[in-house]
Amino acid sequence: MGGIHQVLSTNIVPAAGGGGYVPPAYVSTDIQLYYNPADSASYAGSGSTITDLSGYNRTGTIVGDPSYDGTAFTFANDYIMPPNMYAAGSTGIGHTVEVWVRPTATSAIWTDQGTTTPDTDYFTTGAEIYPTGPFYNVNTMLWNGTATTRTGGGISTLGAWINLVRTYNQFAGANTAQAYLNGVAASPVTFAWVPPWTQTPGNWYLGFGAQSIPTNFSTGAYFAGDYGIIRVYSRPLNQSEVTFNYNAAKSTYGL
Numbered sequence: 025m026g027g028i029h030q031v032l033s034t035n036i037v038p039a040a041g042g043g044g045y046v047p048p049a050y051v052s053t054d055i056q057l058y059y060n061p062a063d064s065a066s067y068a069g070s071g072s073t074i075t076d077l078s079g080y081n082r083t084g085t086i087v088g089d090p091s092y093d094g095t096a097f098t099f100a101n102d103y104i105m106p107p108n109m110y111a112a113g114s115t116g117i118g119h120t121v122e123v124w125v126r127p128t129a130t131s132a133i134w135t136d137q138g139t140t141t142p143d144t145d146y147f148t149t150g151a152e153i154y155p156t157g158p159f160y161n162v163n164t165m166l167w168n169g170t171a172t173t174r175t176g177g178g179i180s181t182l183g184a185w186i187n188l189v190r191t192y193n194q195f196a197g198a199n200t201a202q203a204y205l206n207g208v209a210a211s212p213v214t215f216a217w218v219p220p221w222t223q224t225p226g227n228w229y230l231g232f233g234a235q236s237i238p239t240n241f242s243t244g245a246y247f248a249g250d251y252g253i254i255r256v257y258s259r260p261l262n263q264s265e266v267t268f269n270y271n272a273a274k275s276t277y278g279l
Contacts, residue, residue: 045095048272050255051265056112057082057256059104062095062276069094074104078255082107087234095276096126096250103233103246105140109256110221110228118193118260121164122269123232124252124277126185127153130160131245133188135231136167138224142234146220146227149236149244151176151188164190164203166217173215177205185252185277187270191260192217202260207270209263230256252277 047063058077061067066075069092076082088102097104113119125133130153138146148167153160156178163176179186189204199217203210220228232254233247253273261269 045276048269048276050269050272051257051261054258055255056080056258057106057109057254059084059106059254061092061097061252067092076106082109090251096124096252098250099233099247101246103142103231103235104251104254105229105231105234106256108227109230110226112256112258113192113219113228114221115258117195117258118191120189120191120255120257120259120261121150121230122187122189122253122255122257122261122266123151124185124187124254124273125247126183126250126252126277127160127162127248128182128250129245129248130154131247131249132234132236133162133232133247135234135236136220137229137231137234138220138227140229142231142236146223147236150230151190152236152244153179153182162186162188162205164188164201166190166192166201166215168216169218173201173213175201175203175210175213177203177208177210179205182249185250185274185279187274189261189266189269191266193260200260204263204266204270207267209266 055078059074072086074084084104084106090097090102132149133151136150151164153162163174165174191202193200201213201215235246236244
């Protein structure tokens with residue numbers, strides 16, 4: 025079971041709309057990356073770097089010139105690129121990627137990459153949002169070398185904050201992909217993921233907001249909308265842990 029970590033920052037920054045901001049509690053066991061633009065310990069309010077709160081000092085680079093409202097970044101052709109995350113996913117057990125986003129258009133949400141540059145060498149869409157009739161699907165995705173699998177959920181409209189989580193469990197050959205949308209689990213999928221480091225040895229980069237190639241479902245465009253908390257773990261979180269993180273952070277986004 026994962027531990028729960030309560031962080032109380034001495035540098036309280038105002039959240040959007042005013043008032044003091046207290047960083048949320050979160051599951052800390054096996055966390056490898058944690059960015060929180062609402063916390064001044066992670067983002068000071070200006071500049072092109074964002075500080076990792078996980079303890080691993082994986083400082084991220086903000087590529088482009090997104091606007092910032094004290095709580096989140098607004099992306100157009102912008103993205104956040106952490107350092108190499110190979111150590112977080114190469115243990116043979118799996119991983120978790122968690123983001124808080126407010127999409128305003130169909131696009132990629134993040135990409136799995138073999139380099140720091142989108143659309144070069146190994147690159148696949150890790151999560152995306154695309155229309156299905158009058159509604160939208162928000163799916164996480166994985167690549168097996170010839171095809172993708174997707175799992176996630178639906179939303180009725182764009183412009184609302186959502187929490188999206190992708191987990192992958194490789195333990196004992198389980199090869200199980202699982203997605204959670206606002207704490208609600210989608211049906212798990214058995215799928216043999218071919219990660220970036222199989223083609224670019226030692227490399228796994230996560231482009232949060234970065235474009236990918238167009239897919240059968242979405243444009244692969246840069247993420248359009250607001251980007252908040254980002255977390256990566258070196259194991260798959262379980263339902264109770266995903267729910268805890270969602271409930272602890274949702275008030276930051278007015279939920």
